[in-house]
Amino acid sequence: MLDFMAGRFTPERIIVSAAGNLDHNNFLDLIAPAMETLNHSGTMPKRSTPVHHFFSKVVQKDLEQVHLAMGMQGTSQTDERRFASHLLNVILGSSMSSRLFQEIREKRGLAYSVYSFSHSHEDTGMLGLYAGISPENVQQVLQLINDQLSILAHVPITEAELSAAKEYIKGNMYINAESNDSRMNRLAKNEFLFGRYVAFEEIEEKINRVTSEDIQKWFCSIYSPEKMATMLYGPVVDIESQTLEDSLAQG
Secondary structure, rough: OOOHHHOOOOOOHHOOOOOOOOOOHHHHHHHHHHHHHHOOOOOOOEEEEEOOOOEEEEEEEEOEEEEEEEEEEOOOOOOOHHHHHHHHHHOOOOOOHHHHHHHHHOOOOOOEEEEEEEEEEEOOOOEEEEEEEEEHHHHHHHHHHHHHHHHHOOOOOOOHHHHHHHHHHHHHHHHHHHOHHHHHHHHHHHHHHOOOOHHHHHHHHHHOOOOOHHHHHHHHHOOEEEOOEEEEEEEOOOOOOHHHHHHHHOO
């Protein structure tokens, strides 16, 4: 563990970030003694972008409900299409007014929990979906998810829905700015990824520029049954991995 840390936590790779009621020079004086002891030297192993693996799997388990997880390739933290990805995530399933939540839980009561999520990393990302379902509702929920994904790929998002999603993301961004922890992490991430401070106004402008066509174009580039990983975990009845793949292909 010490060798691992010594090889990766080298002075040229460390960013110290702080936010709140502090004086910059006093802060430097506080951290200088600790930073001066970091004299590790080493060569970072060459980083390669992870390879995506797409498959379908059914795991039988004696549980109260079936856990459905689906994933497809998303955007990295520096990909300019990440704004389209995050907006689509809001529209698809990351809020209570989202399509999946409304269609599957509110209108039909078919899932205890249903949502989508977007994870972005340095050089890759993932758009995922989750649902907690009673065994007898699995096939219907799969079909409804397929329907919603197909609609996103073929039917343009309305301006009203897109505008609401933009306000949701911008609202969360500014609410998070009230937290010193959030500001500190944001400063460090911007320095690490972009080498500069990225103003909130710049992010807001990029969010506002995203069109319905941008979102649909990005989603069509990543969405197809053969580019999805799907797993059912729990008391699954009469569904095998191949049957699951066939169900997804029909969507």
